[in-house]
Amino acid sequence: xxxxxxxxxxxxxxxILKGIDLHVRAGEIHAxxxxxxxxxxxLASAIAGKxxxxxTEGEINYMGENLKDMNPEDRARKGLFLGFQYPVEIPxxxxxxxxxxxxxxxxxxxxxxxxxxxxxxKMMNEKQELVGLHAKLTSRSVNEGFSGGEKKRNEIxxxxxxxxxxxxxxxxxxxxxxxxxKIVANGVNKLKRSYNATILITHYQRLLDYVIxxxxxxxxxxxxxRSGEKELAQELEEKGYEWxxxxx
Amino acid sequence: xxxSQDKLLAKVTQADxxxxxxxxxxxxxxxxxxxxxxxxxxxGKKNEPGFMLDFRLKAYSHWKTMKMPEWAHLTIPEIDYQxxxxxxxxxxxxxxxxxxxxxxxxxxxxxxxxxxxxEQKLLSGxxxxxxxDSISVKTTFKETLAELGVIFCPMSExxxxxxxxxxxxxxxxxxYTDNFFAALNSAVFSDGSFCYIPKGVRCPMxxxxxxxxxxxxxxxxxxxxxxxxxxxxVSYLEGCTAPVRDNNQLHAAVxxxxxxxxxxxxxxxxxxxxxxxxxxxxxxxxxxxxxxxxKGDHSKISWNQVETGSAITWKYPSCILKGNHTTGExxxxxxxxxxxxxxxxxxxxxxxxxxxxxxxSKGISAGHGQNSFRSLVKVLKTADNVRNFTQCDSLxxxxxxxxxxxxxxxxxxxxxxxxxxxTTSRIGEDQIFYCNQRGIDTENAIGLIINGYAREVLNKxxxxxxxxxxxxxxxxxxxxxx
Ligand SMILES: Nc1ncnc2c1ncn2[C@@H]1O[C@H](COP(=O)(O)OP(=O)(O)O)[C@@H](O)[C@H]1O
Ligand SMILES: [Mg+2]
Numbered sequence: 001x002x003x004x005x006x007x008x009x010x011x012x013x014x015x016i017l018k019g020i021d022l023h024v025r026a027g028e029i030h031a032x033x034x035x036x037x038x039x040x041x042x043l044a045s046a047i048a049g050k051x052x053x054x055x056t057e058g059e060i061n062y063m064g065e066n067l068k069d070m071n072p073e074d075r076a077r078k079g080l081f082l083g084f085q086y087p088v089e090i091p092x093x094x095x096x097x098x099x100x101x102x103x104x105x106x107x108x109x110x111x112x113x114x115x116x117x118x119x120x121x122k123m124m125n126e127k128q129e130l131v132g133l134h135a136k137l138t139s140r141s142v143n144e145g146f147s148g149g150e151k152k153r154n155e156i157x158x159x160x161x162x163x164x165x166x167x168x169x170x171x172x173x174x175x176x177x178x179x180x181x182k183i184v185a186n187g188v189n190k191l192k193r194s195y196n197a198t199i200l201i202t203h204y205q206r207l208l209d210y211v212i213x214x215x216x217x218x219x220x221x222x223x224x225x226r227s228g229e230k231e232l233a234q235e236l237e238e239k240g241y242e243w244x245x246x247x248x
Numbered sequence: 249x250x251x252s253q254d255k256l257l258a259k260v261t262q263a264d265x266x267x268x269x270x271x272x273x274x275x276x277x278x279x280x281x282x283x284x285x286x287x288x289x290x291x292g293k294k295n296e297p298g299f300m301l302d303f304r305l306k307a308y309s310h311w312k313t314m315k316m317p318e319w320a321h322l323t324i325p326e327i328d329y330q331x332x333x334x335x336x337x338x339x340x341x342x343x344x345x346x347x348x349x350x351x352x353x354x355x356x357x358x359x360x361x362x363x364x365x366x367e368q369k370l371l372s373g374x375x376x377x378x379x380x381d382s383i384s385v386k387t388t389f390k391e392t393l394a395e396l397g398v399i400f401c402p403m404s405e406x407x408x409x410x411x412x413x414x415x416x417x418x419x420x421x422x423x424y425t426d427n428f429f430a431a432l433n434s435a436v437f438s439d440g441s442f443c444y445i446p447k448g449v450r451c452p453m454x455x456x457x458x459x460x461x462x463x464x465x466x467x468x469x470x471x472x473x474x475x476x477x478x479x480x481x482v483s484y485l486e487g488c489t490a491p492v493r494d495n496n497q498l499h500a501a502v503x504x505x506x507x508x509x510x511x512x513x514x515x516x517x518x519x520x521x522x523x524x525x526x527x528x529x530x531x532x533x534x535x536x537x538x539x540x541x542x543k544g545d546h547s548k549i550s551w552n553q554v555e556t557g558s559a560i561t562w563k564y565p566s567c568i569l570k571g572n573h574t575t576g577e578x579x580x581x582x583x584x585x586x587x588x589x590x591x592x593x594x595x596x597x598x599x600x601x602x603x604x605x606x607x608x609s610k611g612i613s614a615g616h617g618q619n620s621f622r623s624l625v626k627v628l629k630t631a632d633n634v635r636n637f638t639q640c641d642s643l644x645x646x647x648x649x650x651x652x653x654x655x656x657x658x659x660x661x662x663x664x665x666x667x668x669x670x671t672t673s674r675i676g677e678d679q680i681f682y683c684n685q686r687g688i689d690t691e692n693a694i695g696l697i698i699n700g701y702a703r704e705v706l707n708k709x710x711x712x713x714x715x716x717x718x719x720x721x722x723x724x725x726x727x728x729x730x
Binding site for chain 2: 048049050051052071072073076077081082084087088089090091092093097098101102105106109141158162
């Protein structure tokens with residue numbers, strides 16, 4: 001589903017990713033861990049197609065296509081979803097309106113008619129319930145005045161609405177209390193299918209008690225320095241990131 | 249500004265102005281130039297009573313003593329007032345009994361503009377007056393309105409048919425001495441709409457006028473007068489378009505509103521005159537004086553405007569809050585893209601006790617656009633317990649454009665409470681990317697963000713037009729990012 005080969009990335013002329021290889025198959029959950037500043041969000045941005053990210057070497061293939069020249073909206077329409085580490089506020093645009101626009105753009109891409117009002121409403125209610133998003137938030141402006149936890153939950157809500165094939169959740173667990181985190185984990189688990197995959201970017205091992213990853217990768221200074229199964233997360237938690245530093 | 253945003257903005261392309269066509273229709277037009285004789289001829293064409301000609305002539309001689317205002321934050325090229333045609337009218341039969349007698353070419357023009365004049369096809373609940381060049385082409389729903397005593401007709405007709413009302417009110421809110429363009433308009437105004445809402449009547453439909461400049465080298469000088477008697481209400485909307493031309497055309501209109509006890513007038517404008525091309529060639533000069541008088545106690549005026557067109561806009565819809573407990577509102581979205589310039593805003597003159605005013609301005613600048621907002625809140629000695637709230641927001645797209653605000657306050661009564669808020673922001677690349685990541689392309693993302701930004705104002709527009717206005721905002725900015 002996702003195949004990253006020897007990916008080198010610059011941001012404003014500075015090399016941030018220094019040769020990443022990553023292979024994600026349908027049905028898998030991958031966790032990417034690593035200290036702050038190691039390049040986790042940059043990797044997510046590169047996959048989603050943010051244009052400050054400059055790929056200098058290597059390639060990203062998604063569903064058999066090289067993403068090199070594909071704009072971010074087409075990547076999204078082909079089932080790629082990014083849960084933002086810092087969700088963006090859009091004043092004056094209600095979450096309902098935003099979601100409806102997004103759903104219809106995605107449908108248009110697939111050659112489908114715009115969603116009917118009743119079908120949309122039903123879907124909204126269903127997904128709100130699934131992720132425990134307070135109904136009052138949907139009539140508010142996107143992320144405006146949302147608490148940190150509400151913003152994160154909103155990302156999961158949007159993921160549930162858009163039903164992506166590959167979801168990358170960038171620190172969706174940070175800043176959440178344990179109950180909120182369980183809801184996020186629950187959302188990920190409930191949406192898991194044999195044909196979709198998830199990349200969880202996380203700083204802590206905590207989330208991985210609730211979502212069991214098939215693979216864990218440690219990203220450090222722009223390189224994946226370790227890959228393993230879920231025990232690696234445990235080891236990392238116990239020994240701390242200093243351990244990686246010493247190892248490298 | 250980072251490299252990628254530069255790149256994003258470098259993709260600037262101007263969306264085509266979709267109303268830019270010209271209608272080939274027989275026209276009765278004067279030769280270029282302005283003198284006393286031209287003023288007399290205009291009055292003569294309209295069979296005006298003597299008082300109107302007097303008014304025009306006084307205005308004309310006053311105008312000759314005046315100079316164009318220079319205080320606005322605008323760069324206005326020299327205008328040769330002798331190089332303009334002051335009267336042009338589509339040739340048609342002098343009186344129109346029914347729609348069948350209207351030149352079909354004219355009907356097609358308005359249809360192309362999305363303004364069907366056949367009553368059965370009209371949006372339900374909207375009466376339309378259509379003005380092309382110097383004259384009113386067709387007013388719909390006249391009979392329905394007449395049953396309620398509402399008069400909605402071309403200004404030239406009102407001057408002939410209701411001379412008492414015309415004499416009493418024309419120039420009563422905007423005297424011809426007011427400013428250079430008001431004086432010019434008073435001398436040469438050709439047509440416009442007249443609305444009279446009798447006592448106790450809530451006008452059951454939106455009244456709207458569409459202004460269309462068609463001919464080359466003509467100026468359009470329409471004049472609108474709205475009178476709302478005690479306890480009445482009306483919502484009025486004007487829309488404007490013009491063909492694409494390389495040279496600039498002058499539009500100098502006057503709008504006067506008089507509102508009596510407990511009455512309310514809501515005046516909405518969707519101004520989409522041709523803005524010029526992406527290099528700043530051509531476009532309408534829109535120099536307009538709009539003013540409302542809240543004459544009676546508890547009366548209310550709201551100005552709601554969406555300004556996307558014109559090469560240069562100079563316009564300050566204002567309220568004189570003379571009665572006690574009166575309310576003045578100004579809600580505005582103004583876009584300047586490419587080389588457009590706008591100097592717009594409002595004046596709230598508080599004379600009556602307990603008068604209230606609200607000013608909400610949302611400026612959007614893109615390309616090389618220059619957007620200035622100017623507001624005056626004046627509280628006279630007599631005006632106890634005045635409240636004003638002013639909010640002025642500017643949104644910038646790119647780094648070639650400018651936003652400027654000039655809030656003026658003159659307070660002579662200590663009991664006044666005035667609040668002022670101002671913000672400046674940019675459309676964030678992060679906001680656009682967030683939308684992109686959900687499958688929304690950049691064009692639609694900008695539309696979404698802009699409409700969100702302008703929502704407070706768009707919400708004030710009548711339903712049917714809010715949708716149009718939303719589309720217009722997006723079209724006006726098409727290509728300005730990404
Ligand atoms: N927009 C940006 N401009 C400049 N440098 C950036 C930008 N985004 C990230 N970086 C740099 O890239 C490196 C990796 O950042 P990031 O990918 O956010 O790490 P992580 O998500 O692992 O904490 C950091 O050194 C950071 O300073
Ligand atoms: Mg990060």
